[in-house]
Amino acid sequence: MKRLLVPALAVLSLAACGRQPAQAPTDGDSVRERAEAAQTARRRTGAEVQDRALNRVIRTVYLCNDGQRLTVDFDNPRQMATVRNSEGGAVDLFQERSADGIWYRASGHDLRGKGSMATWSADGLEPTTCRAVD
Structure with missing residues (x-):
């Protein structure tokens, strides 16, 4: 039985010493380069963002x-x-020329704003300040 046990153990120990699967490099420079390349591929230019908003x-x-x-389209x-x-x-409402921000108006209604803030005026009502929530 010792004769069979020794060769079996030798085969098992040789099988455990097989090649390890190749791994992606994990050093700092290589990882940073892959991350920067992935971010650059996803980033839009300012012109692309403006084109999407205007069209x-x-x-x-x-x-x-x-x-x-108020829901505004x-x-x-x-x-x-x-x-x-x-x-x-x-x-x-129809868009009017504004020095800064937005301005839309028609038939006694007026919407002006900049950033997330706007002022809504409706015919016969006091103007009110509004904040964009999404």
């Missing part, structure tokens, strides 16, 4: 100080905005 409809929801909730190709209030009323 599609963007929906923004505003919560106003007077309790109104900015239709940039048509230079219009459709403002819907929480009661279901809707009004189409």
Whole structure:
């Protein structure tokens, strides 16, 4: 039995010494280069971001100080905005030239803003300050 046991152990020990599978390099420079290449491939240029914003409809929801909730669809190709209030009323506004930020108006309604803040004016109501929530 000793005669069979010794060769069997030799075969098992040789099998355990086989080649290890190749691994990706884990040194700092190589890992950093792969990460930078992946980030660069995903990053959009400023011109690409601006083109996307100017050539599609963007929906923004505003919560106003007077309790109104406004949903605004900015239709940039048509230079219009459709403002819907929480009661279901809707009004189409036309884009006006603004020195800074946004300005849309029509038939006694006015939407002006910059960044996440806007001022909503509706015919016969006091203007209210609104903040974009998404």
